[in-house]
Amino acid sequence: MATIDPETIHDVEGIGVHNIHRHDVVIVGAGLAGLRAAVEASEEYDVAVISKVFPTRSHSGGAQGGIAASLSNEEEDHLEWHMFDTVKGSDYLGDQDAIEILVKEAPVVVREFEHFGAPFSRTPEGRIAQRKFGGHTKDFGRGGPVLRACYAADRTGHVLLHTLYEVCIRNGVRFYPEFYALSLIIRDNICRGIVGWDVINGGIHVFHAKAVMFGTGGYGRVYKITSNALSGTGDGLSLVLRAGLPLEDMEFVQFHPTGLYQQGILVSEAARGEGGYIINDTGERFMERYAPEKMELAPRDLVSRSEQTEINEGRGIGGKDYVHLDLRHLGSEKIMKQLPQIHELAWKFLHVDCIKEPIPIQPTAHYSMGGIPVDKDCQVFADGKKEMVQGFYAAGECACVSVHGANRLGTNSLLEASLFGRRAGKAIRRFLGVQREFPDLPPDAASSAIEEVERLLSSSGTERVSSIRETLQEKMSLECGIFREADQLQRLKKELRTLEERFRNIKIDDRSKRFNVDLLEALELGHMLDFTEIIVEGALNRKESRGAHYRTDFPKRNDGDWLKHTLAWKKDGEIIFDYKPVVITRFQPKERTY
Amino acid sequence: MATHAFKINRYNPDDERRGHYMQEYPLDVQKGWTILDCLNEIKWKQDGSLTFRRSCRSGICGSCAMTVNGVNMLACETQALTLKSSTIVVEPLRGYPVIKDLVVDLEPLVESLYAVKPYLITKTPLPTDQERFQSPEERAKIDGLYECILCGACTSSCPSFWADKKYIGPHGFLKAYRFVADSRDEGTREHLEALDDKHGLWRCHTIFNCVEACPKDLNPTKAISELKKELVREKIG
Ligand SMILES: Cc1cc2nc3c(=O)[nH]c(=O)nc-3n(C[C@H](O)[C@H](O)[C@H](O)COP(=O)(O)OP(=O)(O)OC[C@H]3O[C@@H](n4cnc5c(N)ncnc54)[C@H](O)[C@@H]3O)c2cc1C
Ligand code: FES
Numbered sequence: 001m002a003t004i005d006p007e008t009i010h011d012v013e014g015i016g017v018h019n020i021h022r023h024d025v026v027i028v029g030a031g032l033a034g035l036r037a038a039v040e041a042s043e044e045y046d047v048a049v050i051s052k053v054f055p056t057r058s059h060s061g062g063a064q065g066g067i068a069a070s071l072s073n074e075e076e077d078h079l080e081w082h083m084f085d086t087v088k089g090s091d092y093l094g095d096q097d098a099i100e101i102l103v104k105e106a107p108v109v110v111r112e113f114e115h116f117g118a119p120f121s122r123t124p125e126g127r128i129a130q131r132k133f134g135g136h137t138k139d140f141g142r143g144g145p146v147l148r149a150c151y152a153a154d155r156t157g158h159v160l161l162h163t164l165y166e167v168c169i170r171n172g173v174r175f176y177p178e179f180y181a182l183s184l185i186i187r188d189n190i191c192r193g194i195v196g197w198d199v200i201n202g203g204i205h206v207f208h209a210k211a212v213m214f215g216t217g218g219y220g221r222v223y224k225i226t227s228n229a230l231s232g233t234g235d236g237l238s239l240v241l242r243a244g245l246p247l248e249d250m251e252f253v254q255f256h257p258t259g260l261y262q263q264g265i266l267v268s269e270a271a272r273g274e275g276g277y278i279i280n281d282t283g284e285r286f287m288e289r290y291a292p293e294k295m296e297l298a299p300r301d302l303v304s305r306s307e308q309t310e311i312n313e314g315r316g317i318g319g320k321d322y323v324h325l326d327l328r329h330l331g332s333e334k335i336m337k338q339l340p341q342i343h344e345l346a347w348k349f350l351h352v353d354c355i356k357e358p359i360p361i362q363p364t365a366h367y368s369m370g371g372i373p374v375d376k377d378c379q380v381f382a383d384g385k386k387e388m389v390q391g392f393y394a395a396g397e398c399a400c401v402s403v404h405g406a407n408r409l410g411t412n413s414l415l416e417a418s419l420f421g422r423r424a425g426k427a428i429r430r431f432l433g434v435q436r437e438f439p440d441l442p443p444d445a446a447s448s449a450i451e452e453v454e455r456l457l458s459s460s461g462t463e464r465v466s467s468i469r470e471t472l473q474e475k476m477s478l479e480c481g482i483f484r485e486a487d488q489l490q491r492l493k494k495e496l497r498t499l500e501e502r503f504r505n506i507k508i509d510d511r512s513k514r515f516n517v518d519l520l521e522a523l524e525l526g527h528m529l530d531f532t533e534i535i536v537e538g539a540l541n542r543k544e545s546r547g548a549h550y551r552t553d554f555p556k557r558n559d560g561d562w563l564k565h566t567l568a569w570k571k572d573g574e575i576i577f578d579y580k581p582v583v584i585t586r587f588q589p590k591e592r593t594y
Numbered sequence: 595m596a597t598h599a600f601k602i603n604r605y606n607p608d609d610e611r612r613g614h615y616m617q618e619y620p621l622d623v624q625k626g627w628t629i630l631d632c633l634n635e636i637k638w639k640q641d642g643s644l645t646f647r648r649s650c651r652s653g654i655c656g657s658c659a660m661t662v663n664g665v666n667m668l669a670c671e672t673q674a675l676t677l678k679s680s681t682i683v684v685e686p687l688r689g690y691p692v693i694k695d696l697v698v699d700l701e702p703l704v705e706s707l708y709a710v711k712p713y714l715i716t717k718t719p720l721p722t723d724q725e726r727f728q729s730p731e732e733r734a735k736i737d738g739l740y741e742c743i744l745c746g747a748c749t750s751s752c753p754s755f756w757a758d759k760k761y762i763g764p765h766g767f768l769k770a771y772r773f774v775a776d777s778r779d780e781g782t783r784e785h786l787e788a789l790d791d792k793h794g795l796w797r798c799h800t801i802f803n804c805v806e807a808c809p810k811d812l813n814p815t816k817a818i819s820e821l822k823k824e825l826v827r828e829k830i831g
Binding site for chain 1: 606608609628638641648649652654657671673697699700708713720736741744776
């Protein structure tokens with residue numbers, strides 16, 4: 001094993017490597033995916049978790065509604081029903097072998113959470129309580145909505161995140177909070193660690209590892225109206241792209257139908273699960289016209305498109321770009337007991353008392369179905385389909401297994417993050433049982449990261465990062481949002497090039513090393529510009545409508561040509577596409593109606 | 595003229611000579627803007643070097659606790675216009691070492707969290723293929739405890755913490771009691787261990803600042819009095 005000290009690692013103009021840390025496992029991301037993997041791997045190995053925000057500030061904590069599992073605690077439910085709903089929800093693009101794992105292991109994962117101490121809400125018999133959620137049904141879609149979403153009031157993500165953090169403390173996981181991952185160290189298809197930036201003190205740190213896992217989350221922040229945290233900038237995706245690896249199905253972006261007007265802050269689907277109505281300017285429950293059976297509880301892509309259509313056709317409230325979510329008929333007792341956080345959010349951010357008034361809402365960018373292509377044990381593919389990268393894993397929203405296909409069902413993503421985080425942890429344990437040595441660390445391991453920080457810190461152009469970011473977000477919402485069309489996407493493609501030009505001419509106000517958020521925002525914008533191109537070109541490339549991807553110029557699903565996953569690379573500034581087949585086992589594609 | 599003047603307490607560790615100072619930024623505050631929106635507006639349009647923590651911008655991640663016009667609050671869920679003052683003074687949370695501008699070092703918060711063994715401790719073997727049962731009434735006993743977002747506002751408001759940086763602090767007590775009060779937990783003694791100490795429970799003088807400061811309306815003082823009873827019970831029993 002090569003031993004390398006900081007001196008021998010290549011420095012660029014003044015910023016050197018401050019330290020080299022060595023851990024069996026290095027996990028980037030402290031959301032449910034990262035922490036669940038950490039809990040698993042730390043049973044046996046030395047695990048470090050790096051996160052750009054303090055662990056409990058991770059975005060998973062914002063999830064409200066629930067985590068899916070067919071526990072049958074409240075009424076009859078079956079794995080097969082959950083599987084069918086997920087496959088249908090995915091518009092048949094989900095891989096059915098992965099979905100089968102998802103539904104089979106769901107009850108185990110949820111009960112383990114209870115064993116770890118998560119304070120779930122309870123049924124009168126003392127079991128984990130469950131509620132309804134969009135797209136989750138009885139009897140292969142033939143029955144009504146089923147009680148499948150396990151919940152803790154409307155703070156489900158919060159309790160699961162804190163519980164995992166607590167178990168990590170118990171297991172002695174080593175945290176590096178407020179460290180920003182700058183680059184992956186991959187040579188010859190072997191992952192050897194990552195390079196990070198110590199946000200608090202400033203400084204480059206090399207993390208040398210036998211196994212690296214990414215749980216870096218989603219990228220809602222490339223849109224103007226989004227439910228995602230300010231840190232939801234998809235960094236992990238471009239770190240992977242920059243390492244020469246592909247991304248999968250990036251054109252599929254979920255818009256959630258109930259974002260608080262102008263804020264995008266999420267009103268959980270639990271509001272509709274508990275019986276809330278969506279109404280237009282004429283007071284009509286317009287979902288009657290789009291999904292007569294499932295109404296407000298139809299899947300998100302459908303409800304968001306219906307809402308946007310109402311708005312586009314002038315039936316938004318007062319002709320404006322929002323509709324109403326009406327909870328008044330639920331009564332104050334139910335609202336305060338089951339939806340206390342929603343009541344608080346509507347009050348604090350819109351000054352609306354949802355017991356007495358309807359809440360103004362609009363669709364909000366919410367979830368990224370695509371991501372880093374991985375196998376069922378979360379190991380990352382080098383070519384997107386067959387060849388593997390040794391020692392590199394990914395899970396959660398940044399990864400694409402793919403269980404959500406073209407559209408994710410609510411409550412399936414807390415499940416995916418925890419369940420596949422757990423699987424990644426187990427796979428890493430198996431791998432480390434065989435792989436006892438640290439792979440060699442190349443002498444230039446840190447040079448690209450150092451170069452990037454150095455360049456940004458010394459940038460002295462004229463453009464503000466915030467103004468480029470704002471333009472990006474506006475254009476993405478307008479031209480690559482709920483409805484898409486070739487001309488717009490072509491235009492957007494050109495605009496992205498202009499934004500990249502502008503990015504090369506930025507200035508930053510803060511040139512200091514310690515807690516430099518100005519630097520972080522520039523790094524994040526660089527990431528967003530990198531992978532956004534893949535979203536836009538992917539959307540242009542896929543000439544059909546499926547799940548969350550809707551092309552007004554190709555409004556039908558086209559299984560003949562497009563029942564396949566997109567893989568996309570960036571090579572010398574150009575996007576290159578490849579495809580892989582969808583795994584279909586039990587459920588043959590059918591038309592998707594609700 | 596701008597509608598508001600933001601007076602922000604600034605400090606750059608790379609410029610020790612300058613030390614802490616107040617800087618004023620004019621801002622036209624729009625209806626609906628939170629304090630965080632205002633700070634972002636200043637950072638993004640006026641001065642990129644202004645530094646503060648933020649993430650969820652919906653009051654759940656606990657990043658953005660700070661002192662606004664003398665009161666600890668979450669910047670992201672405070673509407674600027676409800677403060678009814680055209681001068682808004684923003685300072686870092688009191689009591690913690692300042693890293694930069696509004697960013698404080700929360701190491702003391704994390705250390706005292708670790709001290710109370712903040713995880714469910716059980717001894718009875720777990721049921722296989724099943725959750726443990728807990729009645730809704732038992733579960734309700736941890737309402738008002740489990741919702742803590744670790745923002746640090748409570749402990750920052752506490753004079754006992756100002757005097758003793760090793761003091762466990764209201765957030766630590768709240769977390770300890772969240773487990774002690776949980777019908778599934780069998781580790782009362784372990785959670786209490788660090789509390790029966792000069793940095794522990796007995797340093798609380800029930801000043802109630804923490805109750806006032808908590809942005810989630812939780813009640814650490816109640817947790818403290820319950821824990822004191824538990825300690826006495828442990829000692830006698
Ligand atoms: C408001 C809201 C409500 C939701 N409600 C539900 C729900 O009810 N049910 C459901 O199933 N799903 C829900 N979702 C979706 C679900 O919460 C997320 O998909 C899931 O939590 C993602 O978890 P994760 O572990 O993959 O990533 P995250 O929790 O986003 O964590 C990402 C981690 O990566 C770290 N990170 C990222 N980049 C870097 C970097 N460069 N360097 C270092 N660290 C980095 C971050 O610090 C963070 O720790 C909701 C989402 C939102 C936005
Ligand atoms: S930004 Fe998360 S609590 Fe304010």
